[in-house]
Amino acid sequence: MRRSRADAAETRRKVVRAASELLRARGRDGVSVADAMATAGMTPGGFYKHFADKDALLEESFDSASNDSVVRGRRAAEAAPRGRALRTIVRAYLTMAHRDDAAHGCPLAACVSDAPHAGKGFRRAFTAGILRMLDGITEAAVRDGRHLGRPQAMALLASLVGAVTLARATDDDALAAQLLEAVADLW
């Protein structure tokens, strides 16, 4: 039956949140429309009242995750000890906790091998996510009173994403921890 506009907006938000977690936990092909709807407490049929198709949901879900992720990073940087903002967010990124909780973690790390096979919209959202992360890194450095060039921010981001994705891909926990540690010690 029909719901109020506020209810409908809330439903939409719940679906995006559910999809954003499923997307990061299982990857693009691991999210089904029915799953996302069920996780949000709905039946599959209503999906198309809110989104054009599955791609539109995934694109918006990625974007939402990317925003959340950068906001969380900024908060961590603000809460960090004086002059340690960048170091704090880098260390937080490179934890086994982050490795083990992809659903609430960095969407770049979660979707990096999905994007090449995805459509235009998703890849555009991914690119925006990269830029947001680079800006977040630069911002943290500025907060520490030092200048980090764009190339250095890029190299840092690449090593962060590489370390976490490799740590998730291996079945050897000790190796995973060493990979994270090795990159943490690099910066």
Add this chain to the structure above:
Amino acid sequence: MRRSRADAAETRRKVVRAASELLRARGRDGVSVADAMATAGMTPGGFYKHFADKDALLEESFDSASNDSVVRGRRAAEAAPRGRALRTIVRAYLTMAHRDDAAHGCPLAACVSDAPHAGKGFRRAFTAGILRMLDGITEAAVRDGRHLGRPQAMALLASLVGAVTLARATDDDALAAQLLEAVADLW
């Protein structure tokens, strides 16, 4: 109809090669048994004469790609100018050509976000692939007459994989090139 043992072995090899390229080009979920068989010039039915199931094929395909990749790296290191083995393979890894030809490139970069959602066998193969790459990096350094610690090899590998996967994920070619360049300049 029945084929000779030599023919059958050749068929099996063709299927693994086809699957290994499809796997790297399209990711785990992008490979269908029928596609792999068709690419190898066969109909789908014969597949189960050679492999227990799709997982067994993908595991073997990953392993094969991983071996090929390391062998290619070793050859490049051997052909490199004196004292430049490591630099040569790192630079070769970080090219737009490698980014654009995933089918014949590093399987770690191609499958890194697939592995976490894959079964035990695939993750074990992935771990073996990481170790092989780390050994390959160390070996190249030794050839240059310098010692590279395990942590440094790990940090290098993470940044390589991160750079290429991010470069493939974005739809912005200039950004992709800058990411590769930024990591190349780090080492």
Add this chain to the structure above:
DNA sequence: TGTACATCAGTGAACGCGCGTTCACTGATGTAC
């Protein structure tokens, strides 16, 4: 403020498609004598 009606969020079943897997069959290969 009340009333009548149009709208539309959400339901749950159905459809079509692709995919992994199975299966009966074919006929060349390999083996036993």
Add this chain to the structure above:
DNA sequence: TGTACATCAGTGAACGCGCGTTCACTGATGTAC
């Protein structure tokens, strides 16, 4: 070396399943008067 038979690599159709999407329907919400 030759022959008869068992084996089995490969074929191509079929099955079952999950998934994205559609659709007729329901009944509360929003709107027009």
